[in-house]
Amino acid sequence: MDMVCNFPAVSILLCLFAGIISSGLKQKAARMLNTVLLLVVITLSATAFVYTLATGSSFVYVMGKFPAPWGNEIRAGMLETFMATAFGIIMLLSLLGGEKKLHDEVEEGKIFLYYVLNDLLLSSLLALVYTNDLFTAYVFIEINTIAACGLIMIRQNGRTIEAAVRYMIMSLLGSGMILLSICLLYDITGHLLMSNIKETIEAISHYDTYNVPLMVAISLICVGLAIKSALFPFHSWLPDAYGYSTVSSAAILSSLVSKGYIFLLIKIFYRVIGVEIIRNSKIINVLFIFGLAGMIFGSLSAIKEADIRRMIAFSSVAQIGYIYMGFGLGTEVGMIASIFHILTHAATKSLLFISAIGLTEVSGGSRHFNEATGSGFRNKIAGIGFTIGSLSMVGLPAFAGFISKILFAQAALRNPHKMLSVLIVLGISTILNAIYFLKTVIRIYTPVESSIYKPLTMKDQKLYSVVIILFVIINFFLGLMSSMVTEWITRGLAMFS
Amino acid sequence: MGPNLLTNYGEAVSMILFCIGFANLLLQKNLIKKIIGLNIMDSGTYLFLAEKGYIEGRVAPIVVDGIQDVNAYINPIPSGLVLTGIVVSVSVTALMLSLTVRLYRRYHTLNLDEISMRLKKEGL
Numbered sequence: 001m002d003m004v005c006n007f008p009a010v011s012i013l014l015c016l017f018a019g020i021i022s023s024g025l026k027q028k029a030a031r032m033l034n035t036v037l038l039l040v041v042i043t044l045s046a047t048a049f050v051y052t053l054a055t056g057s058s059f060v061y062v063m064g065k066f067p068a069p070w071g072n073e074i075r076a077g078m079l080e081t082f083m084a085t086a087f088g089i090i091m092l093l094s095l096l097g098g099e100k101k102l103h104d105e106v107e108e109g110k111i112f113l114y115y116v117l118n119d120l121l122l123s124s125l126l127a128l129v130y131t132n133d134l135f136t137a138y139v140f141i142e143i144n145t146i147a148a149c150g151l152i153m154i155r156q157n158g159r160t161i162e163a164a165v166r167y168m169i170m171s172l173l174g175s176g177m178i179l180l181s182i183c184l185l186y187d188i189t190g191h192l193l194m195s196n197i198k199e200t201i202e203a204i205s206h207y208d209t210y211n212v213p214l215m216v217a218i219s220l221i222c223v224g225l226a227i228k229s230a231l232f233p234f235h236s237w238l239p240d241a242y243g244y245s246t247v248s249s250a251a252i253l254s255s256l257v258s259k260g261y262i263f264l265l266i267k268i269f270y271r272v273i274g275v276e277i278i279r280n281s282k283i284i285n286v287l288f289i290f291g292l293a294g295m296i297f298g299s300l301s302a303i304k305e306a307d308i309r310r311m312i313a314f315s316s317v318a319q320i321g322y323i324y325m326g327f328g329l330g331t332e333v334g335m336i337a338s339i340f341h342i343l344t345h346a347a348t349k350s351l352l353f354i355s356a357i358g359l360t361e362v363s364g365g366s367r368h369f370n371e372a373t374g375s376g377f378r379n380k381i382a383g384i385g386f387t388i389g390s391l392s393m394v395g396l397p398a399f400a401g402f403i404s405k406i407l408f409a410q411a412a413l414r415n416p417h418k419m420l421s422v423l424i425v426l427g428i429s430t431i432l433n434a435i436y437f438l439k440t441v442i443r444i445y446t447p448v449e450s451s452i453y454k455p456l457t458m459k460d461q462k463l464y465s466v467v468i469i470l471f472v473i474i475n476f477f478l479g480l481m482s483s484m485v486t487e488w489i490t491r492g493l494a495m496f497s
Numbered sequence: 498m499g500p501n502l503l504t505n506y507g508e509a510v511s512m513i514l515f516c517i518g519f520a521n522l523l524l525q526k527n528l529i530k531k532i533i534g535l536n537i538m539d540s541g542t543y544l545f546l547a548e549k550g551y552i553e554g555r556v557a558p559i560v561v562d563g564i565q566d567v568n569a570y571i572n573p574i575p576s577g578l579v580l581t582g583i584v585v586s587v588s589v590t591a592l593m594l595s596l597t598v599r600l601y602r603r604y605h606t607l608n609l610d611e612i613s614m615r616l617k618k619e620g621l
Contacts, residue, residue, distance in 0.1 A: 135578060142585045146592060153596070158603055158616055165596050165609065169531060172589060173522055176538045179582065180515060183542060187549050192574070 004051040005059045007044040008076045008130045011084070014040060015123030022116045030112040034095065034119060041122065042088040049081035053488075058495045060132070069196055073132040079339070079492025080129050083263055087125055087256055089474070090346050091118070094255070097354035097467035098248030101361075105155045105246045114154050121147040121252070128260045134182050134272065135192050137264055141178060141228070145171045148257045151249040152241050163240035170227055170237045177224035184217040185272070194271040201274060218273055219283055225265045226287070229258040231324055232294030235317045239301075242313035242353075250309065251353040254316045255346035262323055262342060266335070269327070270496045279330045288328020288418065292425045294321025299432035306369045308360065311436060312352050315393065318429060319345045325422065326408060329415050332493065337407035339489050344392070344400040344478055351471035352389040358382025358464065359444060362453050369443065376444035378455035383444055385468040390437035392475050395430055400478035405430065407486070507548035514541030528597045528607045532590060539586040543579045550575025 018037045022030040052058060058077030065071070095118065106114060124144035131137050145168070153164040186192055188210060189200035204210045227234040242250045269278050278284060298317030305311040319341070326338030356367075362378035363371040376383025392399035405426065412422035458465045478485060502509055518541055521534025551571060558570040597607065604612050 135581070139581060139585060142589065146589065149592065149596075158600075158612075158619070161596060161599050161603070162609075162612055162616055165528070165593075165600065168589070168593055168596065169522060172535055172593075173519065175589075176515070176519060176522075176535075176542065179539075179542050180545070183546050183549070183578075186575075186578075190572075 002051070002059075004048055005061050005076075007048045008074050008081070008084070008126070009061050009063065011041045011044045012074075012123050012126045012130065015119050015126060019116050019119035019123065022112060022119055025112055027108075027111045030115040031099075034115040035092070037119060038088055038092040038095075038122070041126070042085055042092065045081050045084035045088060045126075048076055049078065049085055052076065052078045052081055052495075056491075068193065069191060072136060073193060074130045075132040075194075076130055077492055077495035078488060079496060082488055082492060083342075084126055084129050086343055086346065087129070087259070088122070090255055090350055091122060091252055093467050093470055094248050094251035094350045094354065096463055097350075097471075098246065098251065098357065100461070100464065101247050101357055107156070110154065113150070117147045117150040117154070118252070121151065121257070125256060125260045128264050132194050132271075133192055134185065134194060134197070138175070138179055138182055141175060141261070141264070144257060144260060145175065145228070148253055151253060152245045154249065155244070155246045157244070159240065159244040163237070163244055166237040167241045170234060174224040174227035174234075177220045177227075181217045181220035181224065184213055184220070188213055188217070194267070197272050198274050201272075201277065205274075205277060214273075214277070215281060215283075218278070218281060219286075221268060222265065222283055222287065225261045225268075226290070226324070229261040229265075230317060230320055231287075232290050232297060232317060232321055235294070235298070235320075238317060239305075239310045239313045242316065243307065243310040247353055247357040250313070251350035254313065254353065255350040258316075258320060259342050259346055262320075262338075265327075266339070267496070270493070275497065284328045284330045287324045288330075291321045291323070291325030291328050292421060294318060295325065295425055295429040296321075296432070299429055299436070303432060303436045305436075307367050308356050308369060308372060308440065309353070309367050311369075311440070312349065312356060315352075315433070315436070316345075316349060318433070319349070319393075322404070322408065322429075325425075326411065329411050329418060329422070331411060331414055332490075333407070333411040333414055335493060336486060336489050337404060337411045339493070340407055340478075340482070340486060341404040343485070344404045347400060347471065347474045347478060348389050348392045351385055351468070351475065352393070354464075354471065355382045355385030355389060355468055358456070358461070358468075359386060362456055364453055369440070372440070372444050373446050374444065374448035375453075376441075377447065378453060381458050381461070381465045381468050385472060386444065387441050388472050388475060390441050392479070394434045394437050398476070398479050400475050400482075403479055403482040403486075505548075508545055511541045511544035511548060514538075514544065517541075526608050526610055528593075528600070528609055531609075532593050532597070535593065536586065536590060539582065543582055546575045546579050546582070550579075 018033055022033055058075060061074040063072040124140040127140040149164050149168050152167060153160050185197060189197045191197045191200060230238045242254055269275055295318050298314055298321055302311045302314035305314055323338045323341050326334045358379045359372055359375040359382050360367050363375045392401040395401045395405040412419045515538055518534045518538025522531050522538060525531045525534060555569060555571045558573055600612060601607060
C-alpha cells in the first residue's frame with residue numbers, strides 16, 4: 001500500500017487533534033494552527049487526488065486492520081479527494097476573508113473557540129466525504145450539526161441564539177430520520193459498510209417482501225438529508241442562520257455544511273442503495289419537484305428582501321433547488337451537473353458573503369439595501385467581488401454559474417419527460433436571479449454626491465483583497481476550465497460505484 | 498400484516514414512540530417540551546434497534562465456557578449502536594438545554610414563537 005493511502009485518515013485525525021489542542025491555546029496560536037491545518041489538509045487531499053488521477057482507481061483504507069464486513073473503512077476516489085481539496089480551499093479563504101469582522105463581532109476571549117469549532121467542522125466534513133460506513137457517517141453528521149450550531153451562535157445576540165435553536169430543531173428532526181433509516185437498512189441487510197449493503201440490496205431486490213421497508217428507508221434518508229441541506233420546504237431556519245451569524249460562518253455554512261450532506265446523499269445513491277433502484281423509485285420525482293419549487297420560491301423570497309445578507313441567504317435556497325433538480329433528472333449527466341453546481345455554488349456564495357461584508361462596512365455597518373448606494377466606489381475590491389459573484393450566479397458566459405446552467409440544460413434535453421419543466425423553470429429562475437442580483441449591483445454602483453462614509457482602499461485591507469482576488473480566480477477557473485473539471489467529475493462518478 | 502404486527506409489537510411500539518417524539522419536537526411551542534420530544538424520538542429508535550438485535554433464547558457473545566454453536570449468540574453490534582446513539586443524543590440534548598437557558602435568561606419565556614415576535618419588534 002502506498003503512503004498516499006493513509007492521507008485521508010490522517011487528515012481527519014489531524015483535524016480532530018487540532019481541535020483538541022486549540023481548546024488550550026490562545027487566540028493567535030489557535031488561528032495559526034487552524035491556518036496551518038487547513039494548508040496541510042489541502043496539500044494531503046490534493047496529493048491523494050493526483051494519486052487517484054494517476055492510478056485511475058480508488059483506494060480503501062481499513063481502519064484498525066479489521067477486514068471488510070466487520071471493520072470500519074475509508075474509501076477515497078477522485079471525486080472524494082477533489083471535494084475534500086475544494087472544501088479545504090474554500091474554508092481557508094472564507095476564514096481569512098472574514099477574520100477582521102470576527103474580532104468586531106465575537107468577544108475577545110472566545111475567538112479561540114471559533115477555531116476549535118472550525119477544526120471539528122472540517123474533520124466532520126472530511127469524514128462525511130471519505131467514510132465508507134453508514135453509522136460513522138451518522139456520528140459525523142451529528143458532530144457537523146453541533147459544530148455548525150456553534151458557528152452560528154459564536155456571535156452572541158438574541159437573533160443568533162434563536163437562529164441556532166431553530167437550526168438545531170430542524171437538524172435534529174433530520175438526524176432522527178437518518179438514524180431510523182440507517183437502522184432499517186442495517187435490519188434489512190445486516191451490514192453497515194456501504195459496499196456490503198449494496199451487494200445485499202442487489203441480491204434481495206428481486207423479492208417483493210423487501211420493497212416496502214427499502215422504500216421507507218430510502219425516503220427517510222432522502223428527507224432527512226434534504227432537511228439538513230435546506231431543500232425548499234424545509235428552509236425556514238436558513239435565512240436567520242446565514243443572515244445574522246458572523247460572516248465567515250455564513251460563508252462556511254452555506255457553501256460547505258449543506259454541501260457535505262448533499263455529497264453524502266450522492267454517496268448513498270451510488271454506493272448504498274444503487275443508482276438503478278433510486279432511478280426506478282418515485283423518490284427522485286419528489287426531489288425533482290421540490291427542487292424546481294425551491295428554484296422559484298427561493299428567488300422570489302430573495303427579491304422581497306431588503307437586507308443584503310438575507311438576500312444572499314435566500315439565494316442559497318434557490319441554488320440548493322438546482323442541485324436537487326439535477327438529482328431528480330435521474331441521469332448520469334444530471335448528476336454531473338449537480339456536482340459541478342455544488343462546486344460553483346460553494347465558490348460563488350462564499351465570494352458573495354465575503355464581499356457583501358466589505359460593502360456593508362463602508363455603509364456604516366448597515367446591511368440595508370438603500371444604505372449600500374455607491375458602496376462599490378467606496379470599497380472597490382468588494383464591489384468587484386460582489387459584481388463577479390452576482391454575474392456568476394446569474395449565469396453570464398465565462399463564469400462558473402454559466403457552465404452549471406448549461407450543464408443542467410443539456411442534462412434536461414436527454415430526459416424527454418422532464419425537459420420542458422426544467423427548461424421553463426431554469427429560464428424563470430435565471431430571470432429572477434438577474435432581478436435581485438443586478439438590482440444590487442446597480443445599487444452599489446449608483447454614484448452619490450457626497451457620502452458620509454469613509455472609503456476603504458486595497459491598502460487598508462490587504463488580506464481581504466487577496467482573498468477576494470483568489471475567489472475570483474477560482475470562479476474563472478471553474479468557468480473557463482470547465483471541460484477538465486467535468487471530466488474529473490465524470491471519471492470520479494465512474495469510480496464511485 | 499395482522500399477525501406480523503402482533504409478533505413484532507416491540508417494533509410497532511418503537512415506531513409509535515418515534516412518531517410521538519417527532520411530532521412533539523416539530524409542533525410544540527415550549528422549548529423544554531421540544532427537547533423532551535427529541536428524547537422520546539431518539540429512545541424510540543434505540544428501542545427499535547434493541548428489539549431487532551435480540552433473538553429470544555440467545556445470549557450475549559461473552560465466551561466463558563468455550564465457544565458454542567453460532568446460533569447460541571446474538572449480534573452485539575446493535576447494542577453497540579444504541580450506546581453510540583445514546584452518547585450522541587446526550588450531547589445534543591445538553592447543547593439544546595444550554596441554548597434554552599441562554600434564551601430564557603434573555604427573554605424570560607420558553608415560547609419560541611413569542612421570542613421570534615419580540616425579536617421582530619426589536620428589529621435587530
